[in-house]
Amino acid sequence: MANLLENSFCVVIHGGSFVYLVGQERVTLLEESLTRIIRSIHQYVTSNLSNPEFSSVDVVEYAVKLLEDDPLYNAGKGSVFTSEQTHVLEASIMDGSNLQIGAVSQLEHYKNPISVARVILEQSHHNYLVGKYAENFVENFMEKYHLEQVENNYFSTERRLEQLNVQREEQIIANLEALEGMKKGTVGCVVMLRGQVAAGTSTGGMTGKNPGRIGDSPIIGAGTYANNQTAALSLTGTGEEIMRYLGSGDIISRMKYGQQTLTQAVEGLLFTTMPPDTAGVIGVTIQGDYTMRYNSKGMLRAMCSSKDMNHAIIGIYEEEQPVSLV
Amino acid sequence: MANLLENSFCVVIHGGSFVYLVGQERVTLLEESLTRIIRSIHQYVTSNLSNPEFSSVDVVEYAVKLLEDDPLYNAGKGSVFTSEQTHVLEASIMDGSNLQIGAVSQLEHYKNPISVARVILEQSHHNYLVGKYAENFVENFMEKYHLEQVENNYFSTERRLEQLNVQREEQIIANLEALEGMKKGTVGCVVMLRGQVAAGTSTGGMTGKNPGRIGDSPIIGAGTYANNQTAALSLTGTGEEIMRYLGSGDIISRMKYGQQTLTQAVEGLLFTTMPPDTAGVIGVTIQGDYTMRYNSKGMLRAMCSSKDMNHAIIGIYEEEQPVSLV
Numbered sequence: 001m002a003n004l005l006e007n008s009f010c011v012v013i014h015g016g017s018f019v020y021l022v023g024q025e026r027v028t029l030l031e032e033s034l035t036r037i038i039r040s041i042h043q044y045v046t047s048n049l050s051n052p053e054f055s056s057v058d059v060v061e062y063a064v065k066l067l068e069d070d071p072l073y074n075a076g077k078g079s080v081f082t083s084e085q086t087h088v089l090e091a092s093i094m095d096g097s098n099l100q101i102g103a104v105s106q107l108e109h110y111k112n113p114i115s116v117a118r119v120i121l122e123q124s125h126h127n128y129l130v131g132k133y134a135e136n137f138v139e140n141f142m143e144k145y146h147l148e149q150v151e152n153n154y155f156s157t158e159r160r161l162e163q164l165n166v167q168r169e170e171q172i173i174a175n176l177e178a179l180e181g182m183k184k185g186t187v188g189c190v191v192m193l194r195g196q197v198a199a200g201t202s203t204g205g206m207t208g209k210n211p212g213r214i215g216d217s218p219i220i221g222a223g224t225y226a227n228n229q230t231a232a233l234s235l236t237g238t239g240e241e242i243m244r245y246l247g248s249g250d251i252i253s254r255m256k257y258g259q260q261t262l263t264q265a266v267e268g269l270l271f272t273t274m275p276p277d278t279a280g281v282i283g284v285t286i287q288g289d290y291t292m293r294y295n296s297k298g299m300l301r302a303m304c305s306s307k308d309m310n311h312a313i314i315g316i317y318e319e320e321q322p323v324s325l326v
Numbered sequence: 327m328a329n330l331l332e333n334s335f336c337v338v339i340h341g342g343s344f345v346y347l348v349g350q351e352r353v354t355l356l357e358e359s360l361t362r363i364i365r366s367i368h369q370y371v372t373s374n375l376s377n378p379e380f381s382s383v384d385v386v387e388y389a390v391k392l393l394e395d396d397p398l399y400n401a402g403k404g405s406v407f408t409s410e411q412t413h414v415l416e417a418s419i420m421d422g423s424n425l426q427i428g429a430v431s432q433l434e435h436y437k438n439p440i441s442v443a444r445v446i447l448e449q450s451h452h453n454y455l456v457g458k459y460a461e462n463f464v465e466n467f468m469e470k471y472h473l474e475q476v477e478n479n480y481f482s483t484e485r486r487l488e489q490l491n492v493q494r495e496e497q498i499i500a501n502l503e504a505l506e507g508m509k510k511g512t513v514g515c516v517v518m519l520r521g522q523v524a525a526g527t528s529t530g531g532m533t534g535k536n537p538g539r540i541g542d543s544p545i546i547g548a549g550t551y552a553n554n555q556t557a558a559l560s561l562t563g564t565g566e567e568i569m570r571y572l573g574s575g576d577i578i579s580r581m582k583y584g585q586q587t588l589t590q591a592v593e594g595l596l597f598t599t600m601p602p603d604t605a606g607v608i609g610v611t612i613q614g615d616y617t618m619r620y621n622s623k624g625m626l627r628a629m630c631s632s633k634d635m636n637h638a639i640i641g642i643y644e645e646e647q648p649v650s651l652v
Contacts, residue, residue, distance in 0.1 A: 099570045105540075106456060126539040127566045130432060130456060133538020212459020213452040214431075221547045221572045240453045244425045246547045246575045253572075253579030 007049045008306045010192045010288040015073045015300030016185035017236045017280030034314040038302040056191040056198035064114035064200045067187035074185030079155045079204025081164040082211040087155035090218040093117040096197035096226030103218040106131035111148040167208045188234025190284045197232035215239030221249035230255045237279030263291045270295040333375045334632045336518045336614040341399045341626030342511035343562045343606030360640040364628035382517040382524035390440035390526045393513035400511030405481045405530025407490040408537040413481035416544040419443040422523035422552030429544040432457035437474040493534045514560025516610045523558035541565030547575035556581045563605030589617045596621040
């Protein structure tokens with residue numbers, strides 16, 4: 001029993017919230033992807049539990065890399081196009097056990113932004129680096145962190161190009177909004193492992209964004225935060241709104257100063273502070289209490305934990321469904 | 327009386343906190359500068375009170391520009407050098423009446439970063455732009471906002487070059503720490519005008535920083551925040567620590583969820599949450615309650631208000647001293 005507790009874990013991932021309905025064909029693809037990814041994560045965690053140095057940050061990086069590598073999500077491969085038809089990526093990661101931070105923006109040539117953020121967390125005395133300076137800095141750690149450089153067009157997919165072209169051709173708000181359904185596919189992961197929490201978020205941003213735009217994903221206290229005293233959090237949605245309302249920082253503070261539970265705090269931010277259709281949140285505490293909530297039409301999400309070793313859950317719209325892990 | 331209340335104001339500025347003692351010659355220079363600047367601000371505010379469109383954001387921009395233009399402070403002219411002997415500036419501004427945000431990083435060619443941040447606040451649907459993209463975006467608004475482009479070496483001063491050289495030659499922690507005394511000269515301003523608050527922060531960063539480093543100054547919820555419901559805040563200090571502890575966001579939350587006063591909230595962050603020698607804060611509420619606190623050796627600061635039309639105060643170490651405005 002002691003050993004079970006010591007090896008307790010809970011992993012929650014999201015693949016973005018969305019404000020318009022997703023077609024059935026795409027729902028099937030997303031369900032398959034979420035199932036495959038949460039199974040991989042579960043397998044990864046359980047097979048590493050015997051390693052005492054295995055950490056919640058390891059799990060965040062592993063999970064976010066899987067999401068980045070899947071072209072269905074707006075992070076890494078499959079990221080949206082900027083107004084200049086390029087890809088400019090950003091990410092952040094935070095270790096709740098020591099409040100160490102790694103954040104990066106304006107990345108163009110690294111396959112996995114979350115791994116670049118991790119290098120900054122572990123190797124830089126700065127928290128947050130951008131652009132070519134970030135890329136040059138992490139170049140010293142390619143092997144140690146298994147980093148992979150790519151051409152910028154590695155991130156391109158046909159579907160994202162279509163989204164950019166629709167936006168360019170039809171410069172009316174209605175169409176921009178219609179596109180939003182799939183353009184907020186930021187990914188994230190929160191982990192509790194043996195009573196330590198960590199969080200990470202990664203994104204390609206918004207379709208047609210100014211390439212110099214920074215959103216909430218790399219901002220500690222907006223898109224990402226982790227503290228063993230409260231919770232680990234990753235947000236998705238309209239970055240500008242999440243920054244304005246302090247996102248993850250507001251949730252942490254509701255818990256710390258307002259004595260709210262994780263779920264109360266997340267619901268408070270989503271349903272009383274923020275406007276509708278602006279955000280989704282995943283969170284986990286050191287006790288393994290987790291939440292996956294959104295004030296939009298849906299949020300791609302999944303969870304597995306040591307409490308139920310045979311079942312995980314995945315969700316797109318309101319109801320989550322169980323997924324067998326065996 | 328009604329008119330007096332309608333025209334109430336309180337302006338607080340800082341020119342950075344510091345952890346080592348400043349020599350007497352320099353103290354005199356700084357006192358003269360703070361006196362001159364707070365007098366200019368008072369004159370500017372009182373002469374514009376008859377204009378109904380005159381706003382707290384106007385005052386923040388005006389005050390921070392004065393600080394940026396003075397080479398004594400680490401913002402605008404007089405900014406520290408990066409490790410590549412360049413200047414890379416960042417700033418943010420927030421309007422507490424509508425939560426609109428403008429933030430910018432990686433600026434190299436605009437004389438007043440705070441004005442660039444204001445253009446982003448008022449003209450961009452993004453909150454936060456960086457580098458050449460920010461510079462290109464605001465180029466469309468040069469005349470309307472009286473923007474001025476400069477060569478990067480406009481920001482250089484002999485004193486900052488000496489600081490870089492000392493740091494380069496003596497690569498030991500002791501010397502880095504000795505330098506810290508004057509390298510954290512971030513500037514900021516918080517304003518209450520007719521019951522509306524706004525805040526702004528501007529910086530050259532840290533001496534010898536990686537040119538791609540982002541600190542707390544441009545981060546909403548770290549170096550800057552403003553909300554009429556709580557307060558307007560600007561922070562200075564070690565950016566990495568301020569980001570880790572959520573800086574302005576933590577203060578806002580202590581007020582909102584912990585029912586703390588502005589001063590209690592600021593003291594809670596500085597003296598119970600953050601390590602010593604890491605930060606200074608200025609803040610003001612819509613009632614005109616203000617605070618200027620720090621957990622370091624001192625903080626360059628000044629305040630003027632409609633409550634005492636003849637006197638302002640300036641401070642460097644613990645005691646503030648009155649300054650006549652007439």
